[in-house]
């Protein structure tokens with residue numbers, strides 16, 4: 148840094164005397180713009196980035212509209228924000244229109260002066276921005292990748308596609324902006340033909356967009372900003388399930404002189420929720436386990452959803468733990484906010500404090516399960532715990548063995564004979580080939596957390612439970628004792644609420 152400054156100072160002094168030779172090395176427009184396409188946005192994150200601009204422009208209404216026409220499909224994101232003059236729009240169309248180092252208004256969701264362009268180019272080859280300030284005429288400009296390639300120059304063109312019916316709404320707005328994408332090759336790449344199945348794929352993509360936006364902008368939607376997809380309101384998805392029965396809320400902690408605020412939430416145990424509420428908690432990622440972790444917000448806009456920020460791995464026992472972190476927009480560099488606004492990394496000096504808060508919240512989240520277990524055990528009077536797998540040490544090495552005492556297993560192997568000998572052999576092969584290295588590797592990658600036993604297959608587990616329960620009863624074991632045994636038996640210990648219903 149110091150070195151660089153010194154050099155530029157030297158250049159400034161010397162160039163006056165022409166002692167140092169310099170030349171302009173402009174970026175090559177055509178290859179540069181292709182590189183911008185590869186920043187790694189998904190359609191969800193790209194649309195969210197466009198909406199950031201609408202919110203920063205004070206929009207109260209945002210409309211996302213599309214018309215599916217196979218390869219000729221278009222997507223538009225319209226807002227009733229303050230809009231731009233012709234001059235402002237030209238400036239906004241430039242890559243890097245605002246430096247990340249310049250100070251932003253407090254409610255600005257922008258970051259690098261790139262989002263509108265990079266997000267759009269990541270999905271389409273052509274996009275038009277149409278804008279109007281109150282009392283002004285509307286104006287529009289288009290970036291066309293093919294034209295840039297052809298001219299090899301950073302030129303925008305005065306062009307707007309015709310026959311797009313949802314644009315009619317724009318003329319009725321006092322002020323606002325539309326970003327219109329067409330030639331959306333990245334969205335339609337696998338869906339090139341206009342068929343029923345490609346249409347269904349496109350609609351599924353749009354459903355993902357809806358779920359993502361319901362999460363990323365939930366605080367804005369809760370505050371009354373309307374985001375509509377194809378005319379229908381997007382409902383907010385609140386990761387912390389505030390207002391739900393059984394939620395525990397930790398006091399807010401302030402770090403960095405109040406610029407970082409952290410609050411832990413321990414979500415309600417399943418037994419406190421209706422089936423519908425439990426499904427709500429699964430969120431856009433579709434599972435409780437995936438949604439544990441930190442939620443990092445910058446100016447109330449969610450950047451990172453359910454991630455332990457490298458401090459822990461995702462584990463089943465912590466699936467009720469969600470921790471909110473609120474940041475302002477003046478500490479981006481500290482938190483390494485990226486162009487896509489989907490990555491945030493805490494600065495090293497805060498790690499200790501984050502770790503302490505997370506540990507405390509996680510401990511409370513585990514306690515919910517222990518507590519449930521205890522209640523059930525106390526009520527049922529359970530005894531010994533029966534896992535399916537046991538750890539064994541052999542010649543100083545770790546191995547995993549199927550527990551022959553587990554009632555499900557014992558039933559299979561207890562009668563001596565050819566069948567049980569066969570089963571014993573199969574067990575041994577399974578035990579000797581448990582894919583520990585693969586499991587360890589995947590655990591560390593932390594991408595898709597492993598599910599809890601029978602996750603998403605509740606009926607199956609209930610079925611097995613019923614069978615064992617019946618067997619216990621027919622063996623003359625009392626109801627209470629039978630239930631207690633199930634509560635202490637893997638994997639049924641994860642489903643104590645089902646035991647209570649037997």
Ligand SMILES: Nc1ncnc2c1ncn2[C@@H]1O[C@H](COP(=O)(O)OP(=O)(O)O)[C@@H](O)[C@H]1O
Nearest residue numbers: 200201204239257258259260261262263264324
């Ligand atoms: N919907 C909009 N309404 C008003 N102004 C906008 C809109 N979209 C973009 N702009 C203007 O264009 C600029 C560049 O946007 P963008 O490329 O997303 O970068 P950033 O958001 O980081 O500033 C914004 O700072 C804003 O001034």
Ligand SMILES: [Mg+2]
Nearest residue numbers: 200257262263
């Ligand atoms: Mg932006």
